Amino acid sequence: MTFIIAKERITSWLRKLIKQGILVAPVSLANGDVIFKELLTPDNILLEYDQPLFSPKNFFFPQQETLFKFTKQSPQNLEAIFDKFPRVFFGLRPCDVKALNQADVFFSEYYPDPYYSWRRKRTLIITNSCTQPLSRCFCNLMGCSPSYQQGSDVFLLDIGDVFLATAHSEKGEKAIETFRHFFAEADICQLECAKHLVSEAEATLENHIPASTKIPDITQMPSAFWEKISKRCFSCGSCSYNCPLCFCYNIVDRADGSFGKRIRTWDSCIFEGFSRMAGGHNLDKNKAQRLQKRFTHKLKLYPEKYNTPGCTGCGRCSSACLGRIGMKEVLQAMDKEVSGDAQK
Numbered sequence: 001m002t003f004i005i006a007k008e009r010i011t012s013w014l015r016k017l018i019k020q021g022i023l024v025a026p027v028s029l030a031n032g033d034v035i036f037k038e039l040l041t042p043d044n045i046l047l048e049y050d051q052p053l054f055s056p057k058n059f060f061f062p063q064q065e066t067l068f069k070f071t072k073q074s075p076q077n078l079e080a081i082f083d084k085f086p087r088v089f090f091g092l093r094p095c096d097v098k099a100l101n102q103a104d105v106f107f108s109e110y111y112p113d114p115y116y117s118w119r120r121k122r123t124l125i126i127t128n129s130c131t132q133p134l135s136r137c138f139c140n141l142m143g144c145s146p147s148y149q150q151g152s153d154v155f156l157l158d159i160g161d162v163f164l165a166t167a168h169s170e171k172g173e174k175a176i177e178t179f180r181h182f183f184a185e186a187d188i189c190q191l192e193c194a195k196h197l198v199s200e201a202e203a204t205l206e207n208h209i210p211a212s213t214k215i216p217d218i219t220q221m222p223s224a225f226w227e228k229i230s231k232r233c234f235s236c237g238s239c240s241y242n243c244p245l246c247f248c249y250n251i252v253d254r255a256d257g258s259f260g261k262r263i264r265t266w267d268s269c270i271f272e273g274f275s276r277m278a279g280g281h282n283l284d285k286n287k288a289q290r291l292q293k294r295f296t297h298k299l300k301l302y303p304e305k306y307n308t309p310g311c312t313g314c315g316r317c318s319s320a321c322l323g324r325i326g327m328k329e330v331l332q333a334m335d336k337e338v339s340g341d342a343q344k
């Protein structure tokens with residue numbers, strides 16, 4: 001069943017939902033940037049906002065986290081560190097939820113990751129549909145859309161003064177049913193309005209880049225193509241740190257006297273030291289090769305394995321990269337290369 005909830009009642013609903021937990025929601029910084037932030041109250045959250053600057057992966061797979069602690073006296077007794085509080089994550093966009101669905105597979109398939117799954121299971125996902133895609137967005141080309149609902153516990157669609165609300169899981173049903181007094185049943189006009197807004201958002205995306213656009217075969221790109229692009233790359237890693245679908249990490253042990261801890265930190269295949277092995281041999285010393293690998297992984301190896309690209313089309317890498325080497329720019333450059341325009 002589809003419900004409606006008035007925008008002015010969202011904060012009251014969230015306040016009830018986070019009684020025993022923490023809220024993560026979009027907020028505006030002093031410079032106008034929008035980010036997801038952990039909050040104790042929903043007072044200053046945004047209901048209308050552009051795609052937040054950073055992807056939400058940090059809340060499930062933190063940039064740095066202590067996995068466990070140990071002591072010199074009894075190193076076999078490991079003290080695992082898990083988050084204490086459940087979370088309500090409000091305002092993810094559909095493309096970020098699609099990335100979470102893919103992260104679920106990544107973190108569970110070979111070596112199930114207890115830290116990731118602990119956070120994921122204890123988080124209620126409330127998605128806020130994207131009715132005004134940004135010019136950098138191309139989710140339609142990557143198997144997603146402004147109305148993609150899989151993985152959301154509650155899916156909200158902004159139709160003006162109210163949100164349409166649909167539950168997609170038991171957790172989501174409970175979040176609505178327990179506080180049913182905040183909700184009413186949606187009427188036909190509201191449902192029609194929602195359809196119209198989704199169509200408009202989809203049409204905007206189609207104007208950016210049609211979903212039917214054929215992605216050129218990345219294996220056909222000559223090494224000169226990657227050499228040229230790599231001249232603009234600073235190996236800063238912003239592209240992968242901002243990407244909701246980059247999950248490379250490094251593990252280090254830190255000891256202090258008789259105490260120690262094992263720490264996991266984000267890493268990136270774009271860093272020169274990423275493939276350096278014991279003895280100093282480095283498989284990927286060449287920057288052009290590293291870029292080629294990054295994009296080949298996302299556009300060829302990932303789809304071959306998971307039947308969907310390693311990109312959701314969120315466009316964050318385009319915003320983050322000083323050298324204009326976002327996914328969208330690389331797709332456009334590949335297209336020019338194939339059509340021969342790059343030589344003109």
Ligand code: SF4
Binds near residue numbers: 239323
């Ligand atoms: S953000 Fe751009 S400059 Fe930085 S590593 Fe990625 S491609 Fe290179």
Ligand code: SF4
Binds near residue numbers: 242245328
């Ligand atoms: S590659 Fe770029 S556009 Fe694709 S999901 Fe990652 S950050 Fe978003």
